[in-house]
Amino acid sequence: MDKQNSSLVQLLLEKIDHLDEAALVKKRVFNVTNLQMYTGWSLSKIYKLTSARLIPFSKPTNGSLFFEREKIEEWLLQNPSYGEAELEEKANAHLKRHHQGNP
Template identity: 35%
Template sequence: MKTNFQDKVILTIDDLAAYTGWSKSYIYKKTSDGTLKFSKPLGKTIFFSKEWVDKFLLSASNQTASEIDSNAANYVTLKNAAL
């Protein structure tokens, strides 16, 4: 059964595993080491904000070659202006 994650705001651990492809043991490890933000309102079941998960998954995205060139040019321009 496929879940339509587009309509979900809150994810359970099963949802998160299906959404990311991560194993539940990996998710539990990342919650216990503080990497994954979660909510545990009744002290047993943990929940995740899909919005936060999406931001987390995209947080370490790579820059394109043109973005790197542009950032380098800006850096050199600012450095030369400071001299």
């Protein structure tokens, strides 16, 4: 394969990857493979998380696992880490409410 064809194949593969990613964002329910693509996690990590019941999932049959995209997103964002400016802003807002008599 010459260099021009190789570049074209690479471009097409990148376009396919982008289409796959766009399709994932539109899906409401993921299977294990979808979740792996969405998060970049290994199958082993996904199975460990489900086995330990650390991640929200459904298992309507004896073998298949399903994951609701919105619940996964909520779970992924449940323990945010704030930067210094955000922490200072939150602290100031809390102190302001406390001094105004609001909890």
